[in-house]
Amino acid sequence: MVPEKFIQTGVLKLYGYNILCALVFIVLLAGCTPNEKSEFSTNAEQAVESNNIDSHRDKLTVIAPADLGDIPTALEEMQSKVKLYKQAVESDSVQEATKLVGELAGFMKAVEEELKVKDSAAFEILHTDLESLITGTLTEPWDKGLLIQLDYKLYQGLRDMREAWDTK
Amino acid sequence: MRNWLKKMSLMTIIMAVFLAVIPITASAASMVKVTIDGKAVSFDVSPQVINGRTMVPYKAIAEKLGGKVKFDQSSKKATITKDTNKIELAAGKKTVSVNGKSVTLDAAPVNAKGDLLVPLRFVGESLGVWVNWNAKQNTAALLTKKTITHSLGTTTLNSVPKRAVILFNGSVDISVLLGVKPVGAVESYVQQPFYEYIRPSLIGTKTLGDETQPNIEAIVALKPDVIIATKVRHEKIYSQLSKIAPTVVTEDLADWKDNLQVAASVFNKEDKAEQFLTDWKAQVADFKKKLSAKDRGAEVSIIRINPNGSARAYNSGFAYQIFEELGFSVPKQQAALKQELVTVTSKEQVSLLDGDYIFDFTTDWDGDGAIFKLQKEWIDSPLWANLKAVKNKKYYKVNAVTWNLSGGALAAEKMLNDLYFYFDLND
Numbered sequence: 001m002v003p004e005k006f007i008q009t010g011v012l013k014l015y016g017y018n019i020l021c022a023l024v025f026i027v028l029l030a031g032c033t034p035n036e037k038s039e040f041s042t043n044a045e046q047a048v049e050s051n052n053i054d055s056h057r058d059k060l061t062v063i064a065p066a067d068l069g070d071i072p073t074a075l076e077e078m079q080s081k082v083k084l085y086k087q088a089v090e091s092d093s094v095q096e097a098t099k100l101v102g103e104l105a106g107f108m109k110a111v112e113e114e115l116k117v118k119d120s121a122a123f124e125i126l127h128t129d130l131e132s133l134i135t136g137t138l139t140e141p142w143d144k145g146l147l148i149q150l151d152y153k154l155y156q157g158l159r160d161m162r163e164a165w166d167t168k
Numbered sequence: 169m170r171n172w173l174k175k176m177s178l179m180t181i182i183m184a185v186f187l188a189v190i191p192i193t194a195s196a197a198s199m200v201k202v203t204i205d206g207k208a209v210s211f212d213v214s215p216q217v218i219n220g221r222t223m224v225p226y227k228a229i230a231e232k233l234g235g236k237v238k239f240d241q242s243s244k245k246a247t248i249t250k251d252t253n254k255i256e257l258a259a260g261k262k263t264v265s266v267n268g269k270s271v272t273l274d275a276a277p278v279n280a281k282g283d284l285l286v287p288l289r290f291v292g293e294s295l296g297v298w299v300n301w302n303a304k305q306n307t308a309a310l311l312t313k314k315t316i317t318h319s320l321g322t323t324t325l326n327s328v329p330k331r332a333v334i335l336f337n338g339s340v341d342i343s344v345l346l347g348v349k350p351v352g353a354v355e356s357y358v359q360q361p362f363y364e365y366i367r368p369s370l371i372g373t374k375t376l377g378d379e380t381q382p383n384i385e386a387i388v389a390l391k392p393d394v395i396i397a398t399k400v401r402h403e404k405i406y407s408q409l410s411k412i413a414p415t416v417v418t419e420d421l422a423d424w425k426d427n428l429q430v431a432a433s434v435f436n437k438e439d440k441a442e443q444f445l446t447d448w449k450a451q452v453a454d455f456k457k458k459l460s461a462k463d464r465g466a467e468v469s470i471i472r473i474n475p476n477g478s479a480r481a482y483n484s485g486f487a488y489q490i491f492e493e494l495g496f497s498v499p500k501q502q503a504a505l506k507q508e509l510v511t512v513t514s515k516e517q518v519s520l521l522d523g524d525y526i527f528d529f530t531t532d533w534d535g536d537g538a539i540f541k542l543q544k545e546w547i548d549s550p551l552w553a554n555l556k557a558v559k560n561k562k563y564y565k566v567n568a569v570t571w572n573l574s575g576g577a578l579a580a581e582k583m584l585n586d587l588y589f590y591f592d593l594n595d
Binding site for chain 2: 145152
C-alpha cells in the first residue's frame, strides 16, 4: 500500500500538469527507435504538436492503444513488462524504464473498455497506479523505492484482474 | 510359404487372445464399488465410469442413506427428500434443484433401469455425506458421519456442515478457496470486515469480532453446525465453543497446508484441496528451478516495524515457512539467537535485521499512517544505510495482508507469485 502523500509529492505542482503531459510524450518518443515507432508515437506527436492535451488528469488519454490479442494475453504481457520495469529501475536504465511505461500505457488503452466493464473500480485503481508510475518515472531524480512500490502495486492489481478474468 | 502360414497362424492366435482379454479389462476398469460407512453396498444398477466420470445410482444410494424417493417413470424425474434436503433431478438434464436452488452438474443424470446415474461428487454435495474416491481400488467411500482428530481432541460431525463459523483469518481464506461460505467469521485485522482479496466471496457472512477474542454470543446466535478454530488463539475457550457446536481446532495458525487439509476434510472438499496442493508443489518446483544460482539459499530477513517503534524479525510464521520451503536461509545473526521472533529495540542493533534480501510487511494497524513515520525513522538512520540488503537495493516493502496477516492458502499463492516479481523470474 503506497501512502497518498508519496504519490502527490511536489512533482505535479512543480511541473504543472500540461507541461508534464508534454514531457511524457516527448520522452516516450525519444525512447523509441525509428523502427519501434508505433501508432502510439504518432498519435502522441500529433497531440503534442496540436497542443491537444485536453485533460491534465489523464496522461493516457491521447495514447493510441497497442495492437493486442485477447485480454488475458494482454494482462499477462503487462505483468511481464511490469517485472521488466522493476529490473530497469534497479539497473538505473532510464530509457528502458521510460519505454516500458509507454508500452504499458499503450496496453492499458487497448484493454480499458473491456476492463471497465469487468470491474470499473479495479480498473480505476490500475489506471491511477499506472499514471503514478509514469509520473514517477519522469521525475528526477528517481525515488527508486517508490517506483518499485508503485510497480509492485500495479503487478498485484494486474494479477487480481487476470484472476477475475479467468473466473468470469 | 509354410513359414508365412506359420507366422500368420501365430499372429491370429495372438490377436484372438488379445481381443479376448480386452473386453474383460475394459469392463473391469469401468466397475465401481461403493461403500457406506465402510460396508460394501450393492445396487440393482451398478455404478460405472462413463466418459471418464464416476456415475452412481442416486435413488438407490439416497434410499440406503435413509432418504425418501419418488420417481416418475414417464418423465424420468426423481424427487428425493433426506433430513431437511429436497433434491429434484431428471434424466438428461444437467440442472438440478437442491433445496430450491439450481445446481449444474458436471454431467446430466443418465436413466438406467429405473434409477438415475449421477456424478459421484453430487451425492456428497446434495445428501450431506462425505465422499472419497479411491482411484486404485475403484471405490467410492461414503461416510454418513466423520470423526476428526484435531489438536485438542476428537470431534464427530453427523453430516457435512452447512453453517460453518470460522475463527481465524487463514481459515477464512481457505473457506473461500474451497467454495464454502461461512455463516460467520472473524474480522480481518485491517481492511475490515474482511480482507479485500476475499471480501467478494463473503457477502452475507456475519462478522464475529477479532480472531484473538471472538464474540461468543454472536457465534451462538448463528446456530452453527461446525466451528473451526486454532489452538494458539482458542485453546482457552475450546470447552465453551464445543458446547455451541462441534469444534475442530487446528494445530498451527501459520501452517496453511495443514489448515487447508483440516478444512477440506470437514467440508468434503478434499479433491479441491489436493489439487491446490499439487499445483502449489509444481509452482514451488518451478520457482526453485528458475531461481538464479546467486539467489539460491540467499539469506532472507522478514521484518516489520512494531507500533511501539521496535523492529521485529521473523524466524517463524507464515512467510518464514514459505521461504524455508523455497530453500532460502535465515540470516546467520538471527539464527544464532534461536528465537522465533527477534525484537530489535535500538537502531544500534539494526544489523540484526540484515540479510541478502529484506522484506518488510510493516502494517498500518490503525489506518492513520503513523506506523510509517516510525518505519521512516529506521530507514533514515545512518546505520540502516550500511545494511548489505539496503546497499544492494534488495530492501522491499511488501503486502502485509498476503504475506502476514491472512495466513491462508490463497494468500500463500499470492506471496509466491510476488516472489517471481522480486526475484525477476518469468512465471
